[in-house]
Amino acid sequence: MTPGHVAYGLRAQYSLLVTPDTVVAWERGRALPDEQELTALAGVLWCAPAELIAAASTLREHRMARGIAPEELARRVGVSAQAYQRMEDEGRWRGTERQTAALAEVLGLGPRALITATGGDEPLAELLRDAATTHRWQAYVKPAVKMLPLPRKTLEHALQRLHTEYHARMAATSSWGASAGTGDEGRAYLDEITGHFWAAVGA
Numbered sequence: 001m002t003p004g005h006v007a008y009g010l011r012a013q014y015s016l017l018v019t020p021d022t023v024v025a026w027e028r029g030r031a032l033p034d035e036q037e038l039t040a041l042a043g044v045l046w047c048a049p050a051e052l053i054a055a056a057s058t059l060r061e062h063r064m065a066r067g068i069a070p071e072e073l074a075r076r077v078g079v080s081a082q083a084y085q086r087m088e089d090e091g092r093w094r095g096t097e098r099q100t101a102a103l104a105e106v107l108g109l110g111p112r113a114l115i116t117a118t119g120g121d122e123p124l125a126e127l128l129r130d131a132a133t134t135h136r137w138q139a140y141v142k143p144a145v146k147m148l149p150l151p152r153k154t155l156e157h158a159l160q161r162l163h164t165e166y167h168a169r170m171a172a173t174s175s176w177g178a179s180a181g182t183g184d185e186g187r188a189y190l191d192e193i194t195g196h197f198w199a200a201v202g203a
Contacts, residue, residue: 131162
């Protein structure tokens with residue numbers, strides 16, 4: 001189908017005033033269709049909305065990929081439609097542990113995708129940096145358990161590993177005869193701390 005055919009289908013079948021130029025902009029990533037346009041586009045192309053989203057990362061993208069209306073998701077998770085819409089718009093999830101578990105189940109999200117979708121990437125990175133650089137990583141197990149839907153033992157193992165690996169790099173920096181560039185290893189490790197964490201938990 002040419003962009004013109006797609007635009008015509010959107011107008012004829014869904015009464016959406018979309019031009020061929022807009023379709024080209026969607027294809028090239030210069031513009032994004034809104035929720036109504038994405039659903040209609042999937043209909044015109046005879047596919048599911050999920051097939052049009054390369055890699056869902058936000059709550060809205062995961063919800064749209066599943067073809068669930070905001071009101072329906074809010075009902076299934078156990079929050080008001082207004083509260084859910086506000087959290088989706090802000091990109092920051094504030095549900096209870098039970099609501100978060102329901103959200104993960106309804107959207108089919110694993111721990112890593114759940115953290116990203118609920119806006120937890122930076123808070124997690126901050127927690128992990130603190131756990132790695134402190135003398136007592138054990139103090140960060142409880143906050144990690146609260147933040148992540150993972151077994152406590154898994155989190156303990158991961159935090160201990162991050163702590164050990166970071167301090168091994170810092171020890172190499174301060175050792176006699178260490179090269180001048182070695183001091184950057186600790187900082188580089190902290191910059192990629194979430195990647196090291198997910199590797200440690202096997203996600």
